Amino acid sequence: MARMILTFNKQVIKEYPLLKESLTIGRNEDNTVVIDNLAVSGYHARVDPAGSDFLLTDLQSTNGTFVNNEKVTSHKLQHGDKVIVGKHVLLFVSSAKGTSATEEDEKMDMDKTMMLDTAKQRELLSQQKGAPADAKTAEKVGVVSFIDSSGLGDIELTKKLTKIGKADTSEIKLSGMMMGSTAATISRRPSGYTISFTGGMAKLKVNGTVVKDTVPLKDFDTIELGSYKFQFYQKDVE
């Protein structure tokens, strides 16, 4: 199936299948291919099916339509032609020598926000920078490692919100007369782990400084809560 691939700065934006009806290109929203750029006229050009071929016509646009850097009024599209509209390039791909068809012949008349599935994502990413498409940031989990004489050892922070205190419902139970029922909480946020002081008389200190609200946690920060002392770090999830 023939198609036009819209690109900008060598990056693929969207693909448009060329079906039986005409494809129009321009700034106006009722075009098939909407290019919101001042160098593009409201109705800039169109592609019409003509037998088994496709005909490109410039609609008397202000800045002109170019095919492989030559200005055209009317042109029969050949496989691989680069149609230049303003600063955008539309690549024409004919059905005889289609690209590796990973997509189905669905009508993609969605608006600007589209959803790409994993296969398409990989294709797009590898097109862009030639970087390994499944490079993933390693998953990490926070750990608190007790370095006092409490014998609590290493505790993995498996929960998004870890409550530390005297209460039975605490994920990390600590004792002491001054210890708050929920003395502190460690929460995992999009930006990373943070620790907050929530209550009680036992003071919370991070690297020696008293904390009354919330601070972010970095690897090997030393935390003191009452008479307890532990270190925070993140380890890779196996």
Next chain:
Amino acid sequence: MDIRAAGITDVGLKREGNEDSFATNDASGLYLVADGMGGHLAGEVASGIAVEMIDKSFQRWISYQPPMEELFGPPDPSLTLLGNYLSSSIRLANRVVYEMAMEYDEYHGMGTTVAALHVAPTLIVAANAGDSRIYMVRNRQIERLSKDHTIVSEQVDMGMMTPEEAETSPLKHVLTRNLGSSQDVDADVYEIEPDNGDRFVLCSDGLTDLVSEEEILMAVLEGDEPYALCKELLDIVLRRGAHDNTTVVTVWISGVEKSKDSPFKKIGLFFADWIIGMQKILKKFKP
């Protein structure tokens, strides 16, 4: 705990229809924004269904309190029960939108983002899928409680693109996660403790495309009531061209009970009251 919330949505200045939806449910403390996509206004259907389903199933679950095993999909052990209720409601809504998109030609390819916030006396749960965002303003600082599920932000995370390149990339709005495109989806969920004076903003990208985080922070700090804040932010968007549907929901909390006061302070106060009371009585009997 007291909650004041408001929401506003606008089609903007360039689009034919509004495919955003939102809901504010003060009774269950649930606030939602969804930005739909799909041909011929199917986006409106997708976002509308998502908001309705999440609202209703969350409300039902917090009333009946089923255990984690009875929810839709496998429970997430890193979350509390409430967190699981919200995560599961989102999973359920995804399945409904997905099935409809599969079943009906006119809904084929439809989907929606979702940003959800649950506010309770001792817990805040923030969940999202897509690029609609949740912000928290606390101690005069703004923090994002949602993760953008877009190709460009994942590339930034992997160090393959700078934030500036992401901002100007034509792929800026291409999503890697949403509701409706696959049978199962996991929202990103975060849980934190609430604090007095916390103010939250949920929005579709119509807002964040045109207004910076610093500007949102300023508006939140200067706002004197929730609806006025929503209007103020929408006005900025409209003045700047409003190329997309825009939705803003804001939630303000106060009266959070915290045990930061020392017990000795309270004991002291008790005795002080007693002493003053005694003095008054003694004065009456002064010879």
